[in-house]
Amino acid sequence: MGTLIIVTVALLFLTAILTGGYNQRFLDQVKNSVVWDYITTVDHKKIGILYFISGLVFFVIGGIEALLIRIQLVAPGNDFLIGDAYNQVLTMHGTTMIFLAAMPLIFGLMNVVVPLQIGARDVAFPFLNALGYWLFSFGGILLNLSWFFGGAPDAGWTSYTSLALNEFSPGPGVDYYVLGLQITGIGTLMSAVNFAVTIINMRAPGMTFLRMPMFTWTTLVTSALLLFAMPALTVGLLLLMFDRLFGANFFDHAMGGSHVIWQHLFWIFGHPEVYIVIMPAFGIMSEVISTFSKKRLFGYNSMVFAVALIGFLGFMVWVHHMYTVGLGPVSNSVFAIATMTIAVPTGIKVFNWLFTMWGGELDFKTPMLFAVGFIPTFVMGGMTGVMVALPPADFQYQDTYFVVAHFHYTMVGGTVIGLFAGAYYWWPKMFGRKLDERLGKWHFWPFIIGFHLTFFPQHFLGLFGMPRRVFTYNDVPILQTLNIISTIGVIGMTIGTLAFMYNIIQSFRRKADAPADPWNGRTLEWAIPSPPPAYNFKQLPLIRAYDQFWISKQTGKEIEPSEPLGEIHMPSPTYLPFLMSLAMFISGFGFITRGYEMGALGLILFFIVMFIRSYEHDPGYHIQPDELTGVEKEAKA
Amino acid sequence: MAKQNGASANKSQALKHVIAFAVMIVLTAIAFYLVATNIITMQLLVPILLVLATIQVILQLYFFMHLDQKGTGFQILFMAAGIVIAVVSAVGILLM
Amino acid sequence: MNQRKWRYLLPVVLIALAALSGCSIDQRLNALDPSGSAGEIQLDLINWSIMLMLGVFAIVITIYIYVLIRYRKRKGIERMPEQVHGNTKLEVIWTVIPIIALIVLAFPTVKYTFDLDEKPQGDDVIKVKVIGYQYWWEFQYPDLGITTAQELVIPVNKKVSLELEGKDVLHSFWVPNLGGKTDVVPGRINHMWLDAKKPGEYQGKCAELCGPGHSLMDFKVYAKEQADFDKWVASMKQPPKQAVSEIDKKGEALYKQNCMGCHAGATPQVPGPELNNFALRETIAGMLPNTEANLKKWIKHTEDLKPGTRMPKINYLQEDELDALTHYLMNRKSKTEK
Amino acid sequence: MESQAETATEHLESSTLEGKNKILGFWLFLAAETVLFACLIGTYLALRGQNMGGPTTQDLFDLGLVAVATGLLLTSSLTSVFAVNALNQKKQKGVQFWLGVTVLLGLAFLILEIYEFVHYTSMGHTFVSSAFGSSFYTLVGTHGAHVTFGLFWITGLIIQVARRGITKETAPKVFVSTLYWHFIDVVWVFIFTLVYLLGKVG
Ligand code: HEA
Ligand code: HEA
């Protein structure tokens, strides 16, 4: 049934596009609508906004799932959400938060900010950028459709076999996981290539690598991590799909398969993944702390070195998730030591932030508030990280709430808080509106207090014998008390998040009157109007130093342009990325419902559109110099 | 003048490519020969085969994929990082 | 601002302290108060690392609080901070000190990792084969020729060498109070060892998501004095009582008819725990105290009690049939001691 | 001498920013593919002994066939680099010719591979017969899928070059497609070494 609907809709869509539609007026209306504008956009700022908004939506969905988890755990023996239902919510919470909330929020900020920070007019591959977004978003939708068609995946976000095989997860849930993530994964890989090439090839004249802002640096390293980590997941998902759909035997031990291979593949991806979600937060920290301390980032060079080192080491430690699998003491020791070394470059970063603030003039605007909240929480998460890195001790921590506490301290206390800082910081640049400071405080305080209330007791839950991924626990007072505190804490986080959402809504009610440089910023994105015009920079700037914008403000000399005023070439909007992603979506849905014809059809459609794209001659369009100045005046008026 | 220069450069390019190709064929032939005739022990054979393959791959990357040209620093950096990570991953999976 | 910062740090610490001191902790599960050498080794490393982390955290938080108070923006005063680039000496310090700290931590880590991997040898080592099923545990004592489920019985102060084997999905064998955990992986055989230094009941948990019933895949470890352990072994080895009374004969017939298929390992696809020694166990399915009422409840409501369990609800028996069945099961062995 | 001559050669493919971006971006993609194939190879090597009573690698592999396939693919790598040489000289016909030869050689390779698969299947070595079977067909099949995609792609480019000639737009495309083709060859070098040769010796 679902198959039929989707095929019909797709066919209608196709005919409408191919025939040019029947009703010209209606078509014009569509073409001028905001929705069409966003569906066809290749502008990195708009794509960034799409990423960010989608990320927020999924964050709330994932948050509601977290809420359900905590409600179930408020008392032992609670029967609000038990058995398979609990496992579904748990799996979707982890998967949604990591793949559909944290990553797109990060990509959103990167898309908006990085080209502006390096003084570029666009990203290297605008088409690919749009394609990446749409693949991500269709993949995410596909994954969440599982709730309505057949049940959500229930084998944990790590989807360990053999639980994830047909024999033990017979429903389509894990298929949604496999194909949904595969599709988002392809999009992610494209974005990674796009960001890396943009940063390497399109920096403004004079912006050497050691003059690049920290956020751009972390984006570059994150892209590299994605580039090398995603393929492992792709392979893992492919093999799991073969096992589930086509009867392959990679993970069937009775036919010679091995469960450990899945774990290797997953964690070769999975560990770099956690640095993928923290690294951009490090970048945001660096920007925000130095801006609101009114100081140059302390130890910039060592910061760059630390980021690169963390990125590299991130690939050498994946086995620390597998200490209890029984790989032997040699392997455990080697990977334990490799894991511990990561504390060193991370420490360098933490101390550099502290010493950036040292001697500065700290202005606790909302972004700074979040940045300041980040440091102790993240350090606590990192400390427990080092603790779980010790195999003998990890034999106790592994798969208990201690680990849950560890990774929420790093991912909520690190990534999410960092992203909030970034959101408040760059909101004016994205939308031309500032978020309200007072509501910002209403966001920060309940959230951070609630956060510690929720996750701090979880360390003890783990040590007192509560495994993770359970819907009930021993009926003893200590576990009960700690769980109740933990659940109460979520109220704080909910209030905070609601304040944020209210703040966003309020900001759209106000006039878009944010100044170009509301925070006395240091990097290039603050040199152009908020929101920036489509072409970003009228003339590409000439960079002579790190923090060039700040220096020119101090010396009173404008940043020199590196080129005369001239016409600007822009890529034209296109609906092909949307169409290609839709094809992938159809294909994915086909495979999940075991409609192999539909699956193949979607894939073929994808490749056909790809070849169409290759033949398409995109001349783009040009913005003339007189239009440029005109736009400029408008922005000023 | 410049054109002529370019043409001769191309000739030398082509020559370079043919030589690289010949070396690759020879290396491949050695590898197949060693396996087919079974003249050396396993312990020795495996590293030799790996070395032969590695040399071939370097030749491909360097001459055929134009990494010998200028301005390919980032290509080489990323490829090298990719190869290191690839080797670590493959060996990790294998030695589980 | 900074004063407010204090305000939230304080309650968190207070609550944690209250939780720690005010409520009694379930000793059977506590990893921080081990009763076995493996657990002690692990606790030792946990303590080491906590100390180190607290030290590092103290340094970070001291600088942090100092900076927040000292350098906050004050009303009416405009300052232009000096734009320093960095300080090589400082940067070297905070690179080298963590390296040293981690090296110090690495030594015990590696040593303990190898210690915990040793396979205990010798005559007085108890060998047990642990098999994890959805969602119950089987314990075989190959040297003693006995098999039990849900309850691992060991003598105190003797090393127990465990050989863990998986059959269906991954599980993880964890007894917090005695030592860490090891995964049970189908297609692999893993090893671990533990011992108990004092007699008592310790709880074990499955620590790897294994399906809907994962939360309830509990088991117990009973550490007994050697004499008691020997007695237990003896009663385990005793063949079950012959059914003589009317009610037991009826029960036996019902058992053979309805239960034997799974509970004698006759169907490898759906194996159930052996029930010859069922009367000797303290729990049913690792989760209910072993009483006749609970047994009836279990037989009638399996899936409601343990979601996803492989044992179907047997709810078609008449009340008297059920009575006979449970009577039979509860009396196949007589308990020698508690 | 050499380097001097080289500067004189025109590199149309990297004459525009778009071209440069495309080439760098494609290299990054290839770096990612390296990890992808490494994961597949690692999986294969870990599982290759698990034939579950079916034919072993020694029973299956035929060195002659593999040698021919290898020769075809290596040669096609050479012909595609000739296409780039022609591109540098702006010889449109040359580009089309050499790409055409490349496609034909690739096609021959693919046919051999299909024959090989059919042959193995008839020997009882199938995708579902064992973990060895699954990992073998997935690894070699993924390579084959790359070859297939390459064939379509390069054919498409031959048509495009024929229609539009060698321009700032088509040049990077041709260049990048040959990079892809060489990469496929690089992967094959590891496949024939690690899968076939090592499989033959056990
Ligand atoms: C943003 C995400 C993020 C980040 C940044 C980290 C950072 C780290 N993580 Fe964490 N981790 C996760 C997310 C993250 N982790 C997730 C999601 C899981 C669970 C997955 C699952 O099973 O579902 C996990 C699980 C996990 C495990 C497996 C636990 C188990 O399952 O048993 C381990 C084991 O080694 C580990 C270690 C570490 C270490 C050593 C760091 C280090 O990078 C931390 C470094 C930082 C510091 C140390 C603090 C700052 C440093 C100083 C102030 C200098 C001085 C310090 C010292 C001398 C110690 N993590
Ligand atoms: C970036 C990643 C991320 C984030 C942000 C979070 C956020 C939260 N997570 Fe976590 N979590 C994971 C990643 C993340 N999580 C992962 C990977 C797992 C492991 C999964 C697995 O084992 O497979 C996990 C597992 C996990 C568990 C363990 C479950 C178990 O093992 O049984 C718990 C339990 O407390 C939990 C709680 C929370 C809470 C309370 C939040 C809070 O921070 C959420 C705060 C947000 C909100 C509260 C949203 C606010 C909602 C609104 C504003 C809407 C209100 C409107 C209506 C009600 C209509 N998470």
Ligand code: CUA
């Ligand atoms: Cu068995 Cu969880």
Ligand SMILES: [Cu+2]
């Ligand atoms: Cu990790």
